[in-house]
Amino acid sequence: MSSPIPGVVAWAVIGYVTVLLSGRIWLGGGAVIDRLINHMGLWSIATLLIYRCASTPTIDDPANQLALGCVLMTTTYLNSIGRLASADSEPDTVWRHQRNTALLALAATASIVLAAASARYSGRSVDLRLAGDGLAIGCAFALPLTYNTFVFTRSCLGALRDLDTPRAARIVCIGLIGSNTVIWGAQALSVSQLATGWPDRPQLSLVQAAFTLWVAFDSTLLAIPLVAELVLRAGMDRATRTCRRLLPLWRDLTAAVPEIVMPADARHGSDPATRLLRMTVEIRDAILHLGTYLPAETGEMQRNTVREPESDRGITDYAHRLIQAAQARKAGLPPAGTGAPPPLPVVAHDFDAELAHLIDLARIWPQAKAAVE
Known part of the structure; x- marks a missing residue:
C-alpha cells in the first residue's frame, strides 16, 4: 500500500479543507494574518x-520528496x-520574512531531492538513516519543520500567558499547540x-499520517x-x-420622539454590537x-392584567402608560404632568441589566399596544 491513509479518508480531508478554505477566501479578509492563513x-x-500521487511510501518516490x-x-x-x-x-x-523562510524551505527541498538523486546515481538505496544521504535528508526536513512549529507554538504560549486573551482564543491556542505535538x-x-528500528514501517507513512491529521484539525480551528x-x-x-426583539419598541418610541434618533455612523452602521448599543x-x-x-x-390597568404572572404586572402597567404617552406626544397634546418618568419596575445598575429590562418591555409591548388601542 503506497499510503497509510485510506483513499476515502484522504479525499474526504482534501474536500473538507478545500471547502473551508474556499469559504475563507469568499468571505474576504484582507488582513495580513488572513492572507497568511489562506496561503498556508x-x-x-x-x-x-x-x-x-505517490506510488510507494518511501523516499525513492519523487512525489514523496516534493511532498516533504x-x-x-x-x-x-x-x-x-x-x-x-x-x-x-x-x-x-x-x-x-515570509519570502526569506520560503527560500530556506526551497533550499531544504532541493537538498532532499539532490541527496535522493545522488544516492540513486551511486546505486545506493535511498532511505532515512543516521549516516550519509539519509542523515542529510532527515536534517533538511526535520530542522526547518521543528523551528517553524516552535516559533508558532511560542506565540501561542505567549497568548496563553496574557491575561487579556479571551477564553475562546485560549481554547484555540491550546488546540493549535496540541496539533503541533502530533508533528x-x-x-x-x-x-x-532510526535508533532502534521501532516501529517497523516506512517512516514517511508517519509523516503523512501526522500531517493529514494536523491539517484536518488546524483547518477546523481556523x-x-x-x-x-x-x-x-x-x-x-x-x-x-x-x-x-427591540425593534417594535424602538420604532414606536422614536416615532413619538424622532429628534433623539442619532445619525447612523457610516463606519459602524453595520456592526450589530454598536447598533444594539445605539x-x-x-x-x-x-x-x-x-x-x-x-x-x-391606575388600578384599572392592573385589573386588566389579572391573568398575567405577578412579575409581569408592573411592567405591563408601565407599557400601557408609555404607549399612551407616546400617542399623546405624537398627537401634539400638552404634557400630562411635569414630573420625571418613573423607572422600570426593576432598577438597572448596569447595561446588561437595563438591556434585560428593555427586552422584557419589548416582549409584552405588542400585546400592551393592542390593549391600549
Missing part, C-alpha cells in the same frame, strides 16, 4: 494532493503567523526508528472565525437577534422625553 491552506491542499518540501512550505506560514502574533509588524516586514510525536517516532462570520451575515448572532440608548432617551406625558398609574 493552499499549500496544505497541494501537499495532500501530491501524497495521492510542501510540508516545509506550509510550516513557513506558521512561522510568519507566529511572529506576527508575537509583535506588531508592518505588512512589508511580514511578507519579507513532534511523528518526528520522535522517526528518530526512535474555521471558527468563518463560522462566526456566517452567523453574523445570516443575522443569527446575539446582538442582531436582540435588535430584532438602539438601547435611544429607547432610554425616548422614555425620558416621554416622562411628562405619562398618565397617572
Whole structure:
C-alpha cells in the first residue's frame, strides 16, 4: 500500500479543507494574518494532493520528496503567523520574512531531492538513516519543520500567558499547540526508528499520517472565525437577534420622539454590537422625553392584567402608560404632568441589566399596544 491513509479518508480531508478554505477566501479578509492563513491552506491542499500521487511510501518516490518540501512550505506560514502574533509588524516586514523562510524551505527541498538523486546515481538505496544521504535528508526536513512549529507554538504560549486573551482564543491556542505535538510525536517516532528500528514501517507513512491529521484539525480551528462570520451575515448572532426583539419598541418610541434618533455612523452602521448599543440608548432617551406625558398609574390597568404572572404586572402597567404617552406626544397634546418618568419596575445598575429590562418591555409591548388601542 503506497499510503497509510485510506483513499476515502484522504479525499474526504482534501474536500473538507478545500471547502473551508474556499469559504475563507469568499468571505474576504484582507488582513495580513488572513492572507497568511489562506496561503498556508493552499499549500496544505497541494501537499495532500501530491501524497495521492505517490506510488510507494518511501523516499525513492519523487512525489514523496516534493511532498516533504510542501510540508516545509506550509510550516513557513506558521512561522510568519507566529511572529506576527508575537509583535506588531508592518505588512512589508511580514511578507519579507515570509519570502526569506520560503527560500530556506526551497533550499531544504532541493537538498532532499539532490541527496535522493545522488544516492540513486551511486546505486545506493535511498532511505532515512543516521549516516550519509539519509542523515542529510532527515536534517533538511526535520530542522526547518521543528523551528517553524516552535516559533508558532511560542506565540501561542505567549497568548496563553496574557491575561487579556479571551477564553475562546485560549481554547484555540491550546488546540493549535496540541496539533503541533502530533508533528513532534511523528518526528520522535522517526528518530526512535532510526535508533532502534521501532516501529517497523516506512517512516514517511508517519509523516503523512501526522500531517493529514494536523491539517484536518488546524483547518477546523481556523474555521471558527468563518463560522462566526456566517452567523453574523445570516443575522443569527446575539446582538442582531436582540435588535430584532427591540425593534417594535424602538420604532414606536422614536416615532413619538424622532429628534433623539442619532445619525447612523457610516463606519459602524453595520456592526450589530454598536447598533444594539445605539438602539438601547435611544429607547432610554425616548422614555425620558416621554416622562411628562405619562398618565397617572391606575388600578384599572392592573385589573386588566389579572391573568398575567405577578412579575409581569408592573411592567405591563408601565407599557400601557408609555404607549399612551407616546400617542399623546405624537398627537401634539400638552404634557400630562411635569414630573420625571418613573423607572422600570426593576432598577438597572448596569447595561446588561437595563438591556434585560428593555427586552422584557419589548416582549409584552405588542400585546400592551393592542390593549391600549
